[in-house]
Amino acid sequence: MIKELHQQLKKKKVSAEKLVRDFLDKIEKKDGEINAYLEVFKDSALKTAKKVDEKISQGKEIGMLEGIPCAIKDNLCIEGQKVSAGSKILENYVAPYSATVIEKLKNRGAVFLGRTNMDEFAMGSSTENSAFGPTKNPYDLKRVPGGSSGGSAACVSSGLAEWALGSDTGGSIRQPASFCGLVGLKPTYGRVSRYGLLAMASSYDQIGPLTKTIEDSAIVLEAISGKDLKDNTTIDKKENFFRNLKPELKGKKIGVVKEFFGEGLDEEVKEKLQAKLAWAKEQGAILEEIELPNLKYSMAVYYLMITAEVSSNLARFDGIRYGFSDSVLQESISHDLEEVYLNSRGQGLGNEVQRRIILGTYCLSAGYYDAYYKKAQKIRQLIKQDFQKAFKKVDVIFSPTTPTPAFLLGEKKADPLQMYLSDVYTVSANVAMIPAISLPCGTVEKDGKQLPIGMQLLGCWWEEQELLNIGMALENK
Amino acid sequence: MSEKKDFIYEVEKTALLAKLNLTEEKKRQFAKEIEEVLNYFQDINDLNPGEVEDFNHYLILEKNQTREDEKNDFLLAGKEQIKKAFPQRDGEYLKVKAVL
Numbered sequence: 001m002i003k004e005l006h007q008q009l010k011k012k013k014v015s016a017e018k019l020v021r022d023f024l025d026k027i028e029k030k031d032g033e034i035n036a037y038l039e040v041f042k043d044s045a046l047k048t049a050k051k052v053d054e055k056i057s058q059g060k061e062i063g064m065l066e067g068i069p070c071a072i073k074d075n076l077c078i079e080g081q082k083v084s085a086g087s088k089i090l091e092n093y094v095a096p097y098s099a100t101v102i103e104k105l106k107n108r109g110a111v112f113l114g115r116t117n118m119d120e121f122a123m124g125s126s127t128e129n130s131a132f133g134p135t136k137n138p139y140d141l142k143r144v145p146g147g148s149s150g151g152s153a154a155c156v157s158s159g160l161a162e163w164a165l166g167s168d169t170g171g172s173i174r175q176p177a178s179f180c181g182l183v184g185l186k187p188t189y190g191r192v193s194r195y196g197l198l199a200m201a202s203s204y205d206q207i208g209p210l211t212k213t214i215e216d217s218a219i220v221l222e223a224i225s226g227k228d229l230k231d232n233t234t235i236d237k238k239e240n241f242f243r244n245l246k247p248e249l250k251g252k253k254i255g256v257v258k259e260f261f262g263e264g265l266d267e268e269v270k271e272k273l274q275a276k277l278a279w280a281k282e283q284g285a286i287l288e289e290i291e292l293p294n295l296k297y298s299m300a301v302y303y304l305m306i307t308a309e310v311s312s313n314l315a316r317f318d319g320i321r322y323g324f325s326d327s328v329l330q331e332s333i334s335h336d337l338e339e340v341y342l343n344s345r346g347q348g349l350g351n352e353v354q355r356r357i358i359l360g361t362y363c364l365s366a367g368y369y370d371a372y373y374k375k376a377q378k379i380r381q382l383i384k385q386d387f388q389k390a391f392k393k394v395d396v397i398f399s400p401t402t403p404t405p406a407f408l409l410g411e412k413k414a415d416p417l418q419m420y421l422s423d424v425y426t427v428s429a430n431v432a433m434i435p436a437i438s439l440p441c442g443t444v445e446k447d448g449k450q451l452p453i454g455m456q457l458l459g460c461w462w463e464e465q466e467l468l469n470i471g472m473a474l475e476n477k
Numbered sequence: 478m479s480e481k482k483d484f485i486y487e488v489e490k491t492a493l494l495a496k497l498n499l500t501e502e503k504k505r506q507f508a509k510e511i512e513e514v515l516n517y518f519q520d521i522n523d524l525n526p527g528e529v530e531d532f533n534h535y536l537i538l539e540k541n542q543t544r545e546d547e548k549n550d551f552l553l554a555g556k557e558q559i560k561k562a563f564p565q566r567d568g569e570y571l572k573v574k575a576v577l
Contacts, residue, residue, distance in 0.1 A: 096559055190534075190535065229542055232542050235535060297520065297521055319564065322564070323562075324564075327574055337576045342497065345495075345497050345498065346499060347498075349497070351503075355510060358491050358495060358497065359515075361494050361495040375521060376521070388532065416510050
């Protein structure tokens with residue numbers, strides 16, 4: 001836990017360098033089978049750690065994240081380091097600048113251990129869509145860690161980083177957090193700057209922390225959030241999430257939506273979640289059934305809109321200015337510029353990315369734009385209005401994070417629709433732009449292995465503190 | 478989206494718009510999968526949202542950001558990095574295949 005490590009550093013019980021070396025040793029021993037990291041930044045991590053040690057030896061104060069080793073999802077730019085978004089098309093691309101969240105963490109002395117594996121361009125729910133091989137779930141190596149931030153989740157869960165950054169477009173932080181027994185937070189859209197994040201769907205993407213505890217989540221959120229002139233969707237709203245953290249449950253109104261507990265939800269998962277709700281009630285929380293009439297359209301709205309945004313965001317990967325290009329291959333089959341585009345994209349992008357580009361381009365093309373994209377945009381507004389009404393009645397909404405615990409590698413890979421449906425509980429938060437957090441809710445046994453499951457709290461816009469405080473009370477059971 | 482064959486044609490047309498070279502096998506595979514996904518989402522056809530009021534969750538609507546037209550050091554510093562990333566270059570220039 002971050003606070004404990006911070007205390008140890010401050011009291012000189014351990015040096016920052018020793019801390020980093022311990023993590024590097026563990027990565028060396030364990031990551032061969034987990035495949036959480038795409039690259040380990042050994043030299044720069046040790047260099048940062050030594051600077052922190054110097055500061056400590058001079059008797060200077062250090063910040064909470066200073067000297068604490070963390071991992072960064074491979075779609076966040078760190079100046080001078082490779083950033084590939086799990087794609088062959090960017091395999092050797094070096095970031096010319098750092099993302100705002102990276103700058104913020106650098107200024108706080110955080111130690112970056114490496115970049116973590118992910119589904120290509122964050123499209124997927126299992127990390128199987130990475131061009132560099134799948135990541136395994138530390139609880140059962142035959143299972144997926146979730147995705148798309150699967151590498152980030154697996155490395156924190158197996159002790160290969162103290163905490164990690166992920167990005168969440170439809171559940172890509174919360175779903176892997178749930179599969180790997182962690183806390184995963186997707187902030188309100190506009191809370192964290194997206195500058196330097198390789199965009200998937202710009203009106204859905206948010207960066208957030210994957211941590212072992214709520215407390216760590218609050219510490220990281222505080223460090224990365226805030227107004228950024230380079231992302232005009234961010235707002236100026238400074239909050240002390242860590243200092244204001246206190247477990248709260250008594251008198252809190254928890255909304256329960258019937259649809260979230262219906263068909264498709266694993267029976268054992270359902271039992272665990274209901275037991276948690278019953279416990280919350282005993283502690284003085286008030287449970288209230290609420291209705292979100294347009295919730296059932298979330299999946300359609302999500303997939304129609306994000307694929308459209310994907311198709312335009314990924315148009316830049318064309319083999320001309322950077323990344324993989326068919327034109328430089330010895331066996332190049334391109335004769336003119338047009339063919340360079342077609343062939344570079346045809347060979348450099350993976351199956352799922354191509355599928356979504358086609359679906360998105362189709363939804364935006366003449367004759368279908370009104371029926372799909374425009375309509376989805378309108379329904380998005382209706383869903384937001386549903387949540388607005390709901391949050392007049394309740395403080396948070398409680399739901400599962402995923403319908404089942406971690407599934408087997410290969411189980412859903414051949415069936416995109418089934419893979420999409422594993423996001424059924426998480427996408428609505430991105431559709432409505434509200435904050436949501438997944439936190440551990442015990443384990444269930446599958447094939448003789450204990451697998452973690454997650455519960456999700458959805459909050460009103462900008463009410464991350466409420467999520468953290470109620471989450472902390474539920475976490476403490 | 479009636480016949481399978483028609484939808485393969487749609488995928489073909491869309492792939493050209495999206496500048497993606499797809500193999501025949503991939504076209505068939507995507508046609509089947511995308512049609513399945515679109516069919517699954519048909520339920521939005523039942524809904525007629527009509528005119529919907531825009532809902533904005535921002536407390537304060539942000540104004541557009543404008544900057545002075547000044548020399549930007551970042552652009553100069555990043556220039557070398559950006560040039561290094563060119564797949565093909567000729568001195569200071571980015572080299573591409575002929576347009577025609």
